[in-house]
Amino acid sequence: QQQVKQSPQSLIVQKGGISIINCAYENTAFDYFPWYQQFPGKGPALLIAIRPDVSEKKEGRFTISFNKSAKQFSLHIMDSQPGDSATYFCAARGGGSQGNLIFGKGTKLSVKP
């Protein structure tokens, strides 16, 4: 019940295309859903996050869609660029503002020029 399931494991997209990464969870106590971006040799960095009281959040080319009833959330990258090539992790947190993050297994995105 503490798992966050992420798919696909890897994704290849052409420049200008839309990248979509999906995550699913079971624990309804989760109250915060961030996405982290990690470049090779670097630590993960927060990209965008959403709380379950909204269904969508957009920041530039990055959008989170959240479906509370289905217990699913997804990251959409519009107009994907080669510089977006990285590993993306979804995560979920329960237990209040300082609860531990549970991470998905990651998606390696490659954007071809």
Add this chain to the structure above:
Amino acid sequence: NAGVTQTPKFRILKIGQSMTLQCTQDMNHNYMYWYRQDPGMGLKLIYYSVGAGITDKGEVPNGYNVSRSTTEDFPLRLELAAPSQTSVYFCASTRQSEAFFGQGTRLTVV
């Protein structure tokens, strides 16, 4: 601000050796974490701390120990290193909901 700083960046250990991975943060965050990252497996929580003097086990604590004598420092100790501990280790601290990660330590046990 330097953020979260980890040392060393790379290390090769022989089986049975011990070492300490250093982590320090200059953001005055109370909460700090140690994760390990294995290919295709995401980030697994090893230990965490909610403040100086307080530590607790995460999902995969076996073979590791931590201490938290100050707000800034959260070292991770490996005793009797095993090949299964070959991984990339990340230290993180959190401010409210956002986690800030260090650049990682790549450890190989041979």
